[in-house]
Amino acid sequence: MNALSEYPKYLSPMREIAAYEAMWDEWSEVSYKKIAAKFAENPGFSPSSFVESDVVDRYVKEMESVISRLSVSLNVLINNTFDYPERLRDAEYPVELLYFSGRLDYLGGRGVSVVGTRHPSQEGITRAKRLARLLAKNGYVVYSGLAEGIDTAAHSAAIESGGRTVAVIGTPLDKVYPKTNSALQREIAANHLLISQVPFIRYSKQDFRVNRGFFPERNKTMSALSEATVIVEAGETSGSLIQARAALKQGRKLFILNSCFENPALTWPARFEKQGAIRVREFSDIMNNLDK
Numbered sequence: 595m596n597a598l599s600e601y602p603k604y605l606s607p608m609r610e611i612a613a614y615e616a617m618w619d620e621w622s623e624v625s626y627k628k629i630a631a632k633f634a635e636n637p638g639f640s641p642s643s644f645v646e647s648d649v650v651d652r653y654v655k656e657m658e659s660v661i662s663r664l665s666v667s668l669n670v671l672i673n674n675t676f677d678y679p680e681r682l683r684d685a686e687y688p689v690e691l692l693y694f695s696g697r698l699d700y701l702g703g704r705g706v707s708v709v710g711t712r713h714p715s716q717e718g719i720t721r722a723k724r725l726a727r728l729l730a731k732n733g734y735v736v737y738s739g740l741a742e743g744i745d746t747a748a749h750s751a752a753i754e755s756g757g758r759t760v761a762v763i764g765t766p767l768d769k770v771y772p773k774t775n776s777a778l779q780r781e782i783a784a785n786h787l788l789i790s791q792v793p794f795i796r797y798s799k800q801d802f803r804v805n806r807g808f809f810p811e812r813n814k815t816m817s818a819l820s821e822a823t824v825i826v827e828a829g830e831t832s833g834s835l836i837q838a839r840a841a842l843k844q845g846r847k848l849f850i851l852n853s854c855f856e857n858p859a860l861t862w863p864a865r866f867e868k869q870g871a872i873r874v875r876e877f878s879d880i881m882n883n884l885d886k
Contacts, residue, residue, distance in 0.1 A: 606642075607670050612653035613641035614691045618793035620649070626791075626811050630687035638674060641691060653795075660794050664768050666695040666783045684844040685818040689791045692815075693767050696787040700758050705735035706884075707816050709834045710744030710826035718744060718827035721851060723751035725824060728877050730757020737762060737820045739812060740779060742772050744826050744834075749778060753786070760787040762816040764809035766794045791815055813837035822847035822884060824874070827854060830862060838866055847883060849874045 618624055633639060642650055661668055671678045671692040679701050682688045706729050708722060726736045726748040736752035738745040740761040752759040761782045763771075767790050770776045782788050792808045810833060817823055817840040825848075828834040841848045848871040854863045855873060867873060872883050 608654055609650050610641050610672050611670055612650045612657050613645040615657060615793050615795045616645045616649050616653045617641060618796040626687040633690055640672060656795060666767055669694050679819060682818050685814050686843060689815060692789055692791050694787060694789045695767055695783040700735050700760050700787040703735045705737050705820040707737040707820040707823040708748035708826060709738055709823060709837055711828050711832050712741050712743040714743045714827045719747045722747040722826045726751035727755040730755045735760055737816055739816060740775055746775060758786060760789060762789045762812050764812040766790055766792045766797050809833060810836045814840040817841045817846055818844055822849060824849040826851055830860060835862055842869055849880055
């Protein structure tokens with residue numbers, strides 16, 4: 595909790611955390627869209643502006659209990675404070691509060707998201723690793739979602755090559771999905787950067803079927819935080835396509851590896867190319883277009 599003492603005196607990070615958790619736990623039909631609309635109507639407001647003081651007090655106690663059990667350090671980014679990344683405002687429903695553990699300075703560097711299917715081919719894994727290594731060697735932070743498959747390959751290769759990586763996850767900071775990535779998540783939280791926008795209390799009260807809804811939203815946040823997204827390998831219904839749409843809508847570069855276009859079973863690569871996505875045959879196609 596060391597970073598929570600660094601905010602201006604007029605804003606208490608713990609109370610803002612508590613208010614954010616209360617909004618998710620107590621508002622009816624709550625969603626990122628509903629919360630974003632509320633803040634859009636009230637510029638400059640913080641979560642505690644919308645929650646009664648006695649309710650905030652109650653959730654402070656709940657969150658103190660949650661935090662006491664965490665195995666990672668918990669820090670927070672709140673809109674309208676000095677270290678909140680303005681790039682997030684490009685998201686359709688920008689989040690007002692992010693939890694994180696690790697190296698916040700990574701958000702100040704140039705970053706590219708490397709994403710794709712949870713069930714890649716061996717060639718897809720090889721391509722993801724090579725891409726992450728090359729991005730890292732060229733000074734880029736490698737973003738991904740810590741899912742199995744392409745995400746795991748990208749994070750691992752960035753770390754192994756001495757680079758930097760950011761994981762934007764679809765669970766609270768204290769949950770791991772998939773469980774096989776427990777060690778990788780701990781490594782990223784301790785030595786790189788782990789980010790979540792998922793409320794602890796609401797998540798704990800819902801079953802996994804409802805909580806799946808947090809994963810698409812993290813893709814939109816990941817896209818906003820990075821300057822470009824590269825899709826390595828993805829099926830017709832892959833969650834990576836949510837990030838592809840978000841990237842184009844947010845004015846970010848969208849790159850698609852040529853191997854995706856060569857798969858006759860896929861229709862999405864040509865569709866996104868018509869919308870402005872860039873086909874990647876060589877790594878230089880990414881480097882040359884990032885600076886345009």
